[in-house]
Amino acid sequence: MIVIRNARILGGEPRDILIANGLISEIGAGLGGDTVIEADGLIALPGLVDLHTHLREPGREDAETVETGTRAAAMGGFTAVHAMANTSPVADTAGVVEQVWRRGQEAGHCDVHPVGAVTSGLEGKHLAELGAMADSQARVRVFSDDGKCVSDAVLMRRALEYVKAFDGVVAQHAQEPRLTEGAQLNEGEVSGRLGLTGWPAVAEEAIIARDCLLAAHVGSRLHVCHVSTAGSVEIIRWAKSKGWNVTAEVTPHHLLLTDSCAEASPVGPYNPIYKVNPPLRTQEDVTALREALADGTIDCVATDHAPHPVEDKETEWAAAAMGMIGLETALSVVQEAMVETGLLDWAGVADRMSVRPARIGRLAGQGLPLEPGSPANITLYDPAVRTPVDPTAMVSRSRNTPYEGLTLPGRVVATLLRGRPTVLDGKLV
Numbered sequence: 001m002i003v004i005r006n007a008r009i010l011g012g013e014p015r016d017i018l019i020a021n022g023l024i025s026e027i028g029a030g031l032g033g034d035t036v037i038e039a040d041g042l043i044a045l046p047g048l049v050d051l052h053t054h055l056r057e058p059g060r061e062d063a064e065t066v067e068t069g070t071r072a073a074a075m076g077g078f079t080a081v082h083a084m085a086n087t088s089p090v091a092d093t094a095g096v097v098e099q100v101w102r103r104g105q106e107a108g109h110c111d112v113h114p115v116g117a118v119t120s121g122l123e124g125k126h127l128a129e130l131g132a133m134a135d136s137q138a139r140v141r142v143f144s145d146d147g148k149c150v151s152d153a154v155l156m157r158r159a160l161e162y163v164k165a166f167d168g169v170v171a172q173h174a175q176e177p178r179l180t181e182g183a184q185l186n187e188g189e190v191s192g193r194l195g196l197t198g199w200p201a202v203a204e205e206a207i208i209a210r211d212c213l214l215a216a217h218v219g220s221r222l223h224v225c226h227v228s229t230a231g232s233v234e235i236i237r238w239a240k241s242k243g244w245n246v247t248a249e250v251t252p253h254h255l256l257l258t259d260s261c262a263e264a265s266p267v268g269p270y271n272p273i274y275k276v277n278p279p280l281r282t283q284e285d286v287t288a289l290r291e292a293l294a295d296g297t298i299d300c301v302a303t304d305h306a307p308h309p310v311e312d313k314e315t316e317w318a319a320a321a322m323g324m325i326g327l328e329t330a331l332s333v334v335q336e337a338m339v340e341t342g343l344l345d346w347a348g349v350a351d352r353m354s355v356r357p358a359r360i361g362r363l364a365g366q367g368l369p370l371e372p373g374s375p376a377n378i379t380l381y382d383p384a385v386r387t388p389v390d391p392t393a394m395v396s397r398s399r400n401t402p403y404e405g406l407t408l409p410g411r412v413v414a415t416l417l418r419g420r421p422t423v424l425d426g427k428l429v
């Protein structure tokens with residue numbers, strides 16, 4: 001039996017949490033156990049759940065593996081991640097999703113729930129084996145061609161209709177392909193000054209509007225990946241006001257950084273560490289995204305952890321890969337953007353980073369309240385420290401964090417997966 005002593009559950013008064021057989025058995029004062037985890041001053045949150053992680057295995061093990069990516073997840077306080085399908089081979093069959101699922105079980109650092117591709121090979125031509133992936137051992141419920149948009153309206157409609165049979169959801173990477181050919185950076189003043197091809201907000205917003213209408217038309221569930229513009233927020237708010245089954249996520253980087261980073265980075269302009277899909281937008285967009293996450297229009301935070309090896313990022317802007325890592329810094333960035341600003345309290349953080357993503361992914365054993373009977377999926381977090389972000393200290397196989405040089409609040413001290421510590425004293429177990 002493990003006892004966590006004096007943890008502030010969701011930021012409340014200090015309590016002891018007793019854990020037995022992987023479950024929370026009692027919450028109270030003066031509880032005893034064989035193993036004691038001292039949590040003075042630490043906040044206890046339900047284990048974080050990521051709806052959007054690129055683990056890169058199979059195919060790009062030079063960037064990340066299930067083993068290294070789930071270590072990074074545990075270090076970030078996550079007890080479950082959804083592994084995106086744009087691997088090589090693509091996760092578009094029962095065989096591939098079961099392989100990823102099994103690798104997650106073997107690694108054991110957090111639960112790995114494979115996302116299934118919507119279309120075969122992410123080619124946008126034919127639906128993948130959605131039913132076979134749903135029926136597989138991996139029990140896939142989230143389907144996405146992420147990295148690419150399901151731009152064909154007929155295919156998108158069919159996918160939305162198909163996943164209803166098993167209560168699945170289509171997670172759309174909203175990017176109208178013709179409007180973003182060659183696009184490099186948010187279309188606006190900064191892209192104009194830097195001479196980079198603009199990436200207009202309307203390319204995202206047009207797809208989100210279309211998909212909300214399609215989801216309503218067929219009565220299915222739509223999830224919008226990495227919302228990045230104020231206009232997208234307005235469309236999702238409108239869809240929700242109609243009672244449609246639409247959910248949405250925002251990344252930590254879109255809550256904190258703007259396109260001006262591409263111009264005014266510490267090492268000068270055109271630093272591709274800030275190149276990401278969708279692109280960093282403007283301060284007005286950041287403000288709208290924060291407000292939308294606070295009022296629940298945007299349901300959750302998802303990292304879009306996108307590891308890339310050095311040679312794919314440290315090159316000229318136009319040739320660089322798109323994406324940034326984010327698992328190990330997600331909670332700190334959310335504290336900086338949402339808690340320090342008074343927009344969310346710790347109960348709100350738990351809701352947006354654990355409860356709601358678990359519900360969207362239909363994960364039965366995650367995102368549950370910290371109370372007796374729940375699985376002991378627990379993150380212990382110290383919000384009082386502030387430390388400079390050090391890429392060399394990260395456990396992800398890749399180093400492409402956009403926060404190097406920034407000082408961020410907070411540190412994950414411990415992560416427990418069904419009562420078993422995966423991180424203790426800020427280190428992997």
Ligand SMILES: [Zn+2]
Nearest residue numbers: 146147173225
């Ligand atoms: Zn994406």
